[in-house]
Amino acid sequence: MPCQFSQQNRKYLGSKAMLLDFICRSICQVVSERLEDCTFLDPFAGTGVVAAFFAGKAKEVLAGDLLYSNYVTNRAFLCTTAQNADLDKVAALLRQLNALAGEEGYLPENYGNTYFTLENARKIQAVRERIAAWQREELITDQEYCLLLTSLLYAADKVANTCGQYDSYLKNLGQPSFSDAGVHLVDGLAYGALSLHPLVLKAGGACRVFCRDANKLAEEFAVDILYLDPPYNNRQYCDNYHVLENIARWEKPPLRGKTRKFDRTGLRSRYSKKRQAPFALRELVQRARSRYLFLSYNSEGIISQEDILAILQSKGKVTVREQPHSVFGGGAGRAKRRQVVERLYCCRVT
Numbered sequence: 001m002p003c004q005f006s007q008q009n010r011k012y013l014g015s016k017a018m019l020l021d022f023i024c025r026s027i028c029q030v031v032s033e034r035l036e037d038c039t040f041l042d043p044f045a046g047t048g049v050v051a052a053f054f055a056g057k058a059k060e061v062l063a064g065d066l067l068y069s070n071y072v073t074n075r076a077f078l079c080t081t082a083q084n085a086d087l088d089k090v091a092a093l094l095r096q097l098n099a100l101a102g103e104e105g106y107l108p109e110n111y112g113n114t115y116f117t118l119e120n121a122r123k124i125q126a127v128r129e130r131i132a133a134w135q136r137e138e139l140i141t142d143q144e145y146c147l148l149l150t151s152l153l154y155a156a157d158k159v160a161n162t163c164g165q166y167d168s169y170l171k172n173l174g175q176p177s178f179s180d181a182g183v184h185l186v187d188g189l190a191y192g193a194l195s196l197h198p199l200v201l202k203a204g205g206a207c208r209v210f211c212r213d214a215n216k217l218a219e220e221f222a223v224d225i226l227y228l229d230p231p232y233n234n235r236q237y238c239d240n241y242h243v244l245e246n247i248a249r250w251e252k253p254p255l256r257g258k259t260r261k262f263d264r265t266g267l268r269s270r271y272s273k274k275r276q277a278p279f280a281l282r283e284l285v286q287r288a289r290s291r292y293l294f295l296s297y298n299s300e301g302i303i304s305q306e307d308i309l310a311i312l313q314s315k316g317k318v319t320v321r322e323q324p325h326s327v328f329g330g331g332a333g334r335a336k337r338r339q340v341v342e343r344l345y346c347c348r349v350t
């Protein structure tokens with residue numbers, strides 16, 4: 001296990017961690033102004049790795065996401081300063097959290113022996129309750145709360161009994177990692193003990209983070225560079241990451257079904273609905289107030305390339321850059337990689 005969590009140190013569908021060089025180099029080549037004079041908005045920030053690349057380089061970086069869990073982790077990685085958090089205190093609190101004994105409660109009742117071993121579920125319960133208590137008693141700042149909670153979310157993700165997303169869990173907790181036929185039964189890391197670590201904080205500079213719909217954010221803020229990385233298929237992120245979202249919110253809602261999901265009304269994205277996605281993108285692009293517009297989308301996306309070009313060309317001249325990229329196949333079972341073409345649409349708004 002690493003002794004620090006870095007921002008890209010999590011399994012996240014559509015993460016651009018492996019494409020940072022392609023995306024960021026392309027953006028820098030297309031934008032003719034000096035980066036330090038430009039504001040940068042990433043309203044589908046996810047893990048925040050793209051926003052983090054520009055933090056400290058651009059004049060100001062704004063990042064947003066619909067999921068509260070991503071808001072917390074992005075605030076932690078992008079907005080920590082010596083003024084809003086005491087990192088020595090956070091390190092000491094992390095040691096206290098790691099030393100806690102596990103507790104019964106909502107988390108082991110709902111996710112024990114499924115998404116997590118019972119022991120890790122009890123530990124997550126104890127840690128999350130303690131962070132909530134420190135926050136309630138105002139013993140930690142908002143930023144320190146984000147740092148501690150992010151460490152818990154990353155630690156939980158490391159020991160989750162999943163294929164990297166939480167639409168379901170692997171059914172065979174207690175068995176070896178792979179069957180004789182090579183089928184993935186249990187992630188071996190799920191048997192490790194939950195362990196929180198400090199975060200690698202590299203992003204310096206002026207950043208603001210939001211938990212808001214991308215279309216609203218793009219309309220609200222006039223920026224120089226708008227980078228769009230919407231979901232490209234019909235798998236909703238609130239389904240794929242519901243467990244982490246539930247731990248982050250800690251409102252303990254009733255859960256339903258075998259996969260123990262909460263009511264995610266309000267978290268479903270139009271970008272993950274085939275019929276609505278082109279309309280959502282057209283609306284965003286028409287309302288956006290930026291001088292450059294970049295869109296990441298891959299060759300398997302639910303919006304056709306023809307539609308994307310028509311939408312973006314309504315704002316200015318568009319060029320397209322491509323890069324082959326290998327992704328994991330979805331679902332449980334033997335992990336297979338397949339090739340897709342990752343596209344970056346670049347538009348200089350006229």
Ligand SMILES: C[S@@+](CC[C@H](N)C(=O)[O-])C[C@H]1O[C@@H](n2cnc3c(N)ncnc32)[C@H](O)[C@@H]1O
Pocket residue numbers: 012013014015016017043044045046047048049050064065066067070212213214215229230231232237238269270271
């Ligand atoms: C492809 S991922 C972005 C990945 C990110 N660039 C990274 O490298 O980690 C798409 C993100 O958009 C978020 N999202 C989906 N619909 C949204 C919306 N309408 N407004 C804001 N965020 C949205 C999802 O929660 C998800 O984190």
